[in-house]
Amino acid sequence: MDERPFRVCVVGASGKLGRYMIRHALDRGYEVVGVCREQSVGKLAEFAGRITVVPGATDDRQVIRRAVAGCDGVLTVLVPWGVKGYSTGTAQAVLDHAPPGARLVFSCGWHITRDGQDVYGLGLRVFLKVFGPLARLARFADLADQVEACRRVFASDTRWTVVRGSNLEEGESQGLPVWSRHVGDPVLKSNLTRRADFALFMVAALADDELVHEAPAIVGCRTPSALAHAQPA
Numbered sequence: 452m453d454e455r456p457f458r459v460c461v462v463g464a465s466g467k468l469g470r471y472m473i474r475h476a477l478d479r480g481y482e483v484v485g486v487c488r489e490q491s492v493g494k495l496a497e498f499a500g501r502i503t504v505v506p507g508a509t510d511d512r513q514v515i516r517r518a519v520a521g522c523d524g525v526l527t528v529l530v531p532w533g534v535k536g537y538s539t540g541t542a543q544a545v546l547d548h549a550p551p552g553a554r555l556v557f558s559c560g561w562h563i564t565r566d567g568q569d570v571y572g573l574g575l576r577v578f579l580k581v582f583g584p585l586a587r588l589a590r591f592a593d594l595a596d597q598v599e600a601c602r603r604v605f606a607s608d609t610r611w612t613v614v615r616g617s618n619l620e621e622g623e624s625q626g627l628p629v630w631s632r633h634v635g636d637p638v639l640k641s642n643l644t645r646r647a648d649f650a651l652f653m654v655a656a657l658a659d660d661e662l663v664h665e666a667p668a669i670v671g672c673r674t675p676s677a678l679a680h681a682q683p684a
């Protein structure tokens with residue numbers, strides 16, 4: 452019998468979401484490999500001796516190839532920063548190099564749509580119309596890069612899940628967020644999730660085969676909309 456612990460790679464490990472995911476993964480007894488930019492390795496000091504760190508850009512294919520070798524799951528933080536296709540390069544490297552059959556879980560925001568059936572409120576529509584072009588003009592971020600990254604994930608034949616986060620807040624965990632297939636569904640109306648619980652959902656998704664080939668949009672389980680509309684388990 453295989454007694455080896457579940458081995459998970461966290462790509463984008465040094466960010467806030469990445470560090471929460473590492474904590475949840477260690478709590479479950481998983482072996483953790485973290486990938487982050489060289490200049491951010493210090494942000495992982497609290498995990499010294501408990502995780503393996505592979506320093507490097509997350510869109511560096513050789514870095515990812517090394518980091519995901521032998522992993523049962525890969526948790527990837529997709530961020531739109533910069534205008535050089537960082538998200539797309541990161542997603543493609545993970546898709547290409549993760550071991551066959553590994554569970555791949557990617558993070559993004561509600562603005563990503565899988566089937567075009569999401570219904571967005573005015574606030575998010577204005578944000579995307581204004582922030583998107585301005586961020587690209589300032590060469591600060593490129594939302595289209597995250598869109599392309601997710602398009603490639605959706606089209607892949609890997610065992611993927613794309614977790615779409617609502618607005619985020621800090622604070623103690625309140626439990627596993629609830630989810631729905633489409634933004635605009637009443638259960639999601641509160642549009643708020645604790646970052647610790649976003650991370651909890653990502654890590655839990657590794658072991659939840661019902662989420663394979665799903666793009667769940669999540670919301671905190673104690674928000675008013677979740678309490679009003681969540682289905683009993």
Ligand SMILES: NC(=O)c1ccc[n+]([C@@H]2O[C@H](COP(=O)([O-])OP(=O)(O)OC[C@H]3O[C@@H](n4cnc5c(N)ncnc54)[C@H](OP(=O)(O)O)[C@@H]3O)[C@@H](O)[C@H]2O)c1
Nearest residue numbers: 463465466467468488491529530532558559560616617619
């Ligand atoms: N923030 C929100 O309100 C929000 C809402 C919904 C969904 N999300 C999703 O949640 C996930 C985490 O987002 P977060 O905002 O909470 O951020 P975060 O977890 O703090 O992560 C930010 C990540 O971006 C990296 N990064 C920062 N600047 C970069 C640059 N110039 N080039 C390359 N990488 C850079 C960071 O790496 P270093 O540690 O090396 O700097 C870190 O890995 C993302 O997938 C995001 O789409 C966020």
